[in-house]
Amino acid sequence: CERGGQLRWVLRQVGVPLVESAKGYARYVDLLLLDIPAYIAEYEAGNHTVAEYQLEVRKHLRARDAVEAQVPQNISIGLMWINCEGVRGQLTKKCRALGKAVMDSLARMLRRNADAICNEFRATSKRLYDRPGSIEELSEQRNYMKSVPDRVSEIHQDIAALLTDYEVLGEFNYPLSPDDFATKWSALAWPRKIFDQLTLSYDALERDNDKFNKNLLADQSAFDDQLDDLGKLVSGFTQHSDIANTTVIAAEVRKVAAQLASYQQQAQLFNQREALFNMPITQYDKMNKLLKDFEPYKNLWLTTADWLVNHDAWLNGAFQELDPEAVDSQIQNAWKLMHKSVKLFKDIPGCLAVASEVQTQMEDFRPNVPLIQALRNPGMRDRHWSQLSLDLGFDVKPKEGFTFARCLEMRLLDHIAVITKVSEVAGKEYSIEAALDKMEGEWGQIVLEILPYRDTGTYIMKGSEESSQLLDDHIVMTQSMSFSPYKKPFEERIMRWESKLKLVQDVMEEWLMCQKSWLYLEPIFSSDDINRQLPTEAKRFQTMDRIWRKILSQAKNKPQVIELCPDARMLDSFRECNKLLDQVQKGLSEYLETKRIAFPRFYFLSDDELLEILSQTKDPKAVQPHLRKCFENVARLEFEEDLKITAMFSGEGERVPFCEDLYPHGSVEDWLCGVERVMQNSLRAVVQEALDAYPNEERTEWVLRWPGQVVLCCAQTYYTAQVAAAIEGGGRTGLEDLYKELVEQMEGLVSLVRSDLSSIARIILSALIVIDVHGRDVVLKLIENDVSTLNDFEWISQLRYYWEENLLIKAMNATFNYGYEYLGNTGRLVITPLTDRCYLTLTGALHLKMGGAPAGPAGTGKTETVKDLAKSVAKQCVVFNCSDGLDYKMMGKFFAG
Numbered sequence: 001c002e003r004g005g006q007l008r009w010v011l012r013q014v015g016v017p018l019v020e021s022a023k024g025y026a027r028y029v030d031l032l033l034l035d036i037p038a039y040i041a042e043y044e045a046g047n048h049t050v051a052e053y054q055l056e057v058r059k060h061l062r063a064r065d066a067v068e069a070q071v072p073q074n075i076s077i078g079l080m081w082i083n084c085e086g087v088r089g090q091l092t093k094k095c096r097a098l099g100k101a102v103m104d105s106l107a108r109m110l111r112r113n114a115d116a117i118c119n120e121f122r123a124t125s126k127r128l129y130d131r132p133g134s135i136e137e138l139s140e141q142r143n144y145m146k147s148v149p150d151r152v153s154e155i156h157q158d159i160a161a162l163l164t165d166y167e168v169l170g171e172f173n174y175p176l177s178p179d180d181f182a183t184k185w186s187a188l189a190w191p192r193k194i195f196d197q198l199t200l201s202y203d204a205l206e207r208d209n210d211k212f213n214k215n216l217l218a219d220q221s222a223f224d225d226q227l228d229d230l231g232k233l234v235s236g237f238t239q240h241s242d243i244a245n246t247t248v249i250a251a252e253v254r255k256v257a258a259q260l261a262s263y264q265q266q267a268q269l270f271n272q273r274e275a276l277f278n279m280p281i282t283q284y285d286k287m288n289k290l291l292k293d294f295e296p297y298k299n300l301w302l303t304t305a306d307w308l309v310n311h312d313a314w315l316n317g318a319f320q321e322l323d324p325e326a327v328d329s330q331i332q333n334a335w336k337l338m339h340k341s342v343k344l345f346k347d348i349p350g351c352l353a354v355a356s357e358v359q360t361q362m363e364d365f366r367p368n369v370p371l372i373q374a375l376r377n378p379g380m381r382d383r384h385w386s387q388l389s390l391d392l393g394f395d396v397k398p399k400e401g402f403t404f405a406r407c408l409e410m411r412l413l414d415h416i417a418v419i420t421k422v423s424e425v426a427g428k429e430y431s432i433e434a435a436l437d438k439m440e441g442e443w444g445q446i447v448l449e450i451l452p453y454r455d456t457g458t459y460i461m462k463g464s465e466e467s468s469q470l471l472d473d474h475i476v477m478t479q480s481m482s483f484s485p486y487k488k489p490f491e492e493r494i495m496r497w498e499s500k501l502k503l504v505q506d507v508m509e510e511w512l513m514c515q516k517s518w519l520y521l522e523p524i525f526s527s528d529d530i531n532r533q534l535p536t537e538a539k540r541f542q543t544m545d546r547i548w549r550k551i552l553s554q555a556k557n558k559p560q561v562i563e564l565c566p567d568a569r570m571l572d573s574f575r576e577c578n579k580l581l582d583q584v585q586k587g588l589s590e591y592l593e594t595k596r597i598a599f600p601r602f603y604f605l606s607d608d609e610l611l612e613i614l615s616q617t618k619d620p621k622a623v624q625p626h627l628r629k630c631f632e633n634v635a636r637l638e639f640e641e642d643l644k645i646t647a648m649f650s651g652e653g654e655r656v657p658f659c660e661d662l663y664p665h666g667s668v669e670d671w672l673c674g675v676e677r678v679m680q681n682s683l684r685a686v687v688q689e690a691l692d693a694y695p696n697e698e699r700t701e702w703v704l705r706w707p708g709q710v711v712l713c714c715a716q717t718y719y720t721a722q723v724a725a726a727i728e729g730g731g732r733t734g735l736e737d738l739y740k741e742l743v744e745q746m747e748g749l750v751s752l753v754r755s756d757l758s759s760i761a762r763i764i765l766s767a768l769i770v771i772d773v774h775g776r777d778v779v780l781k782l783i784e785n786d787v788s789t790l791n792d793f794e795w796i797s798q799l800r801y802y803w804e805e806n807l808l809i810k811a812m813n814a815t816f817n818y819g820y821e822y823l824g825n826t827g828r829l830v831i832t833p834l835t836d837r838c839y840l841t842l843t844g845a846l847h848l849k850m851g852g853a854p855a856g857p858a859g860t861g862k863t864e865t866v867k868d869l870a871k872s873v874a875k876q877c878v879v880f881n882c883s884d885g886l887d888y889k890m891m892g893k894f895f896a897g
Contacts, residue, residue, distance in 0.1 A: 028091055031063075040101050044109075050165045053106040057099050057172055064095035103174045110165055114183045117158055121190035124148060128194075128201045142205060148198055152191050159187055220282065223266060227286050230259060234290060237297040241350025243304065243357060250305035253298050260294060263287055296344045300351060303337045304358050306330075311365065314372075315405040319398050324373040331369060335362045371413050372404065374423035379430025383489070388422045428486040435481065436493060439474050443562040446470070450556045456522065459552040460515055467561065471508070475501050504565040510574035517581040518548055524588070527615035537587040544580040547573050596896070599669035601630045601676070603897025604878045613668055620664035620671070630672060632876045633824030634679065648679060650824025654760055656707050659685045680820035683710070683874075684806070687820075690714045691803055700748045704757075708764040708825035709874070712771055713818065717801040719775050723782070724790055731788045735779055742776045760825050767828040774831040797840050799872055809873055811840060814847030819874035829861070829868045838865050839872075 043056070071088040074081065128148070132141050166184060169176070176184070233256060240249050267284045310330060314322065338359040345351040385397040392415055412419060449462040478498040481487055487494055521541060524530055531538040551573060558564050592610055596602040602610050609629055616622035620643060624636045628651065638647040638655070645662040647655050659682040664671040690706045691714050703711050722741075726734035749772065753765050778798055785794050802808045807818035829835065842852040854862040863879060870877035880886070880894070 028067075028087075031091065031094055034094070034098070036097060036101050039098070040105050043102070044105055050106065050110075050168055053102060053109075054168045054171070056102050057106075060095050060099035060102065061172075064092050064099070067091040067095060099172070103169060103172060106165075107169060107174065107176065107180060110162065110169070111180050111183060113158075113162055113165075114180075114187045117155060117162065117187045118183060118190060120155065121187075121194060124151070124194055125197055128197050131204065145198060145201060145205070148194065152194055156191055159191070162187065223263070224286070227263065227284075227290060230256070230263070231286070231290050231293075234294045234297065237294075237301075238348050238351065240301070241353055243354050246301065246305050246308055250301045253301045256294065257298055260287075260291060264291075296341060297351070299337045300341045300345070300355055303334050303341075304354060307334055307358055307362065311361065314365075315408075316403050319376075319402045319404055319407075322372055322376050322404065324369075324376045327372055328369050331362060331366060335359065335366070338362060368404070368408070368413065371407065371416055371419065374416070374419045375407065375412075377423040377426050377430070379426035379428075379433070380423065381426065381429075384422055384426045388419060391418050391422065425486060428484070429489055432481055432484060432486060432490055432494075435477065436490065436497060439477070439497070440562075442470070443474075444560070446561045447559040448555055448561055448564070450552065450559055453519075458549045459556055460519065461511060461552075461555065463512060468508070471501060471505055475505065500562070500566040503568065503571065504561060507565040507567070507571050507574065510571060510578060514548070514574050514577045514581065517578070517585065518544070521581065521584060521588075524611050524615070529615050529618060530611065533614070534587060534591055537584045537591075540580045540587075541584050544577045544584070547577050595667075595669050596893075598667075599630075599672050599676075600897050601672075601876070602669065603893045605629055616668070620668075623668060623672075631676075631679070632821050633826065634675075634822055635824075637675070645675070645678075648675075648682075648822060650822070650826075652760060652763065652825045654707055654825040656682060656686065656822065658682050679822050683820040683822060686710050687713060687807060687818075688803075691717060694718055699745055700752050703749075703752075703764060703768060704761050708760070708767060709823045711764055712767060712828070713801060713807060713874070715768060716771060716775075716799075717803055717807065719772075720800045720802060723779065723795070726779075727782070727787060727790055727792075727795065732783060732786060735783045735787070739776065739779045739783065742772065742779060746772055746776065763825050763827065767826070770828045770830055797836070799839060799843075811843040812847075814843045816843070816846070816873050819876075821874045821876050823871050823874060826871070828871065829864055835865055835868075839869055842866070842869055 048056070067088065071084055071091060073085050073088060074083050127144065130141070162184070166176075237249075237253075264287070267282075267287055271281050310327075314327060338355055341355040342352065342359060345355055382397075389395045389397060392412075394410075396410065396412065407413075446467055449464065450459045451462055452458075453460045475498070478494060478501060481490075481494050482498065522545070525538055525541045525545075551570060555564055564570075588611075589607075592602075592607060592614075595610065595614060605613075609626065613623055613626045613629075616626075621639060627634045627636065633650045634648050635651040636649045637645050638649065640646060643664055645658060645664065647657045649655050658678050660678055662671070662674050662678050664674075686707065687710050690702075690710045693705070694702055694714060697705075703715075706714070722738055723735075726738040728734075730737065746769070749765055749769055753762070753769075757765070782792075782794055785792075787794050790796070796810075796812055798811070800810045801818075802810065807820075809816045809818060838854060842854075845852045852866075854865065856862055867877045867879070878894070878897075
C-alpha cells in the first residue's frame, strides 16, 4: 500500500510537465473547431475583392507553415515520449482545407463574372441574328449595331481584369475544373466572334434596307390610288339632297371620316419612314385638299342628323329630363354650322336646300328655348308650379308623360313673361337654398382637433384658423341672406342657421379664452404648496377643472363642430368657468403682490418664475436654481444636514462664508430676506477684515486670500487713500513717487499672472489689473495737470472709495453707501475716458434722485457700462428689454421693486 502511494505520487509529478506542455496547444483549439462551410458563407457575405481573397489564402498557408515549424513530430518529457504526428497532421490539414475553401470561393466568384460576360455576349449575338420586320425595326437595329463596338471595348477591359484575377489562382497552383477552364477562354474568344458576326449583320442589313425601300415606294403608290378612290366618293356627296335619307347619309359620312383619319395616320407613318431612309418628305397635298373638301359635307349631314334626333327628343321626350343649358348650347352650335353651310353650298342646290331647311327649323324652334329654360329652372318647386297655375288660370304642373310638345299645345309661349317672372323668383330662391345646403354640408365635415395634454388625463383643443375664418364668412353670408327679398320660403331656416353659427362662434370664443387661462393655471395648482397657500382659489380652480374635463371628454367623443358647439348649456358652462378663472387669477395676483411686498426683489420676476419659487416651500434646497433671478451672483447656498445655511457660492464657484447662522424657517420670502441681510453683513465683515490685513501682507499674497469683489473694493479704498496722501503730502513729487509705486504693483501682478494659478484667482487678477491700469492712468493725468489739492476737478470726478465705519463711494459731491450685493468673481470693463464721463453723469443724476439714459448706436457698450457702474457700487442690476409684453403694469412692478 505504501509503495502504491509512492507510485501515484511519482505519476502525479511526471504528469505536471505533460499538462504544462498540453497547455501550449490551447491556441489551436479554435482552429480545430472552426466550421469551414460556415466560415466561407460568412466570408462570402462580406463581398471581398480578389486582392483580399489573395491575402486570406496566404494567411492560411502561412498558418500551415507555422504549424509545421512549431509542432514537432514527437517530444520527450522526462520519462515520457509523446507522438505529436496525429495532432500535427490534423492542424496542417485544417489549414490546407481552409486555404482551398477560400480558393474554391474565389473560383466560384470568377466563374460568375465569366458567365456574366459570356451571357451578355450571347444576348448581343442573338440580337444581331434578329432580322427586322419593319422599317422602324430596321432603323432601331442599325442604331443598336452602331453601339456594339463601344460596348465590346468596355467588356474587353472586364475580360482583361478577369484574366488577371485568374492569375491569383495560378499563383497557388489551383486546378480549374474543365467547365471553369472552358468558360474562361470562351469569354476571351467572344469579342472576335461578335465583330465577325457584326460584319455579316451589316451585309444583311443592307439587303433588308433595299427590300424595305422598295416596299415603301410600292405602298406609297397604292396609297395614292386609295386617295383617288376616296376623292371620287367625296365628290359623290354633291348628289345627296333628300333630307329623309339623313340617317343613311350620316352613316356614310362617318365611314368616310374614319377612312380619312386612318389615311392621315398612314401619311404620317410614310413621312416617318422617309425620314429614316433620309428620303425627301412627301407633302400629300391631295389628302389635305380631300380633307378640306369633305369638311362641309361632314358638318352638314352630321349636324342635320343630330338636329333631327335632338329635335324629336326635346319635343316628345320626358319633360323632366330636359337640360336647358344643353339645349341652348346645341342649338347655338348647330345654327352656326348651318349658317356656314348655307354660304358654302350656294353653288350646290341639293345640299343648299337641306341646309336651308334645317336652318329654318332651328330658327322656328329657337324662340322656345327661353320657355324651356324657364320651365326647367332647377329651382322650380311645387309652390312655384301652383303660383304659375294660379297666374295662368289653368293647371300647368308636369305630370307623368308630360312633354314639351304638350307645353306648346297649351300655348305657354304666349305667357312667357309670366312664366319667366315666376322662374326668376324660383332661381333666386334656389340660390339661397343651394347656399344653405352647401354651408351645412361643409360644416358636416369639420371636426375639432382634440389632443391629449401632457399627463393631465384630459385634453385641449387645437385652434384652427381655417375653421375660424369659415365661421366668420358663413355668418356674414347668412346675414346677407336675411336681407334678401327672396328669403321668405327659407326665413325660419335662415334664422335657425344664423343662430346656430353665432352660438358656435360664442362657444369657440369662450372656449379658447377658458383654455388659455386653464393652460396657465393648471401647472400652478398642480403644486400642493400653492393649493395649501391659496385654499379658496384652489377650490374654485378644482370646480372649474371638473367642468373643463367633462366638456373636453364630450368633445373627444363627438368632435363634429356643428353637433357639439351649438349648445347653450355648453356656452353657460364656459362662461361660468371663465368667471371662476377670473376670480382665481385675481386672487393669485393679490397673493403674489403680498409676496413681492415682503421681498421686493420678487418684483423683478415674472409671475411664472415667482410661482415656481413659491411652489417649493417644503424643500428650501429646491429654491436654489432660482437664486440667480433674485440676487446678482448667488448661484447656490451651502446647507448643513440640519438645513443651516453656512455660505454662498457664486456662478464661478467662489465661496463666501456667512458671518451668522441662518435657518430657512417660515415662508420663502421671509428666509430669502434673511439671506439678503446675512449676505450684506457677511460681505461687510469680510471687507473690514481684508482692509485690516492689507497693510500687513505682501500685496501679491493678499490678493489671493480674499474673494474677488472684496479684493477690488479694498484695493480701490487703499488706492484712494494713497492718492489723497500723495496730493496733500508732496503735491507733484508725491504723485510721481506714487506713480512709481503703482507701476511696481502692476509688475508684481504681471509676475503673479504668469505663475500657476487657479481659474478663480486668474479672474481676480484680470479684474484687478483692469482697475489698477485705470488708477495708474489717473495718477499720470493728475501729474500732467499739476493737481495739488483734493478738491481739484480731475481728482474729485473719479469714483473714490472711503472706509468710515462703512464703505462709501464718492464722485464729485455725490456720496453712495456700498451696496454689499454679492457680485461673485466676474471680470470688469476696461475704463475709458468715455466710461468716466458716463460714471460722472449717472452718479450725478442718482445724487439728484433722477435717472440716466445713455444714448448711442447699438453695440457700443451702453448697457455694459451701466452694469459695470452697478458692480462698482455693489448694487443689483436688473436688465430688461422692451417688447410688446412690456406694458404699464410691468413698468409699475419695476418701479415698485
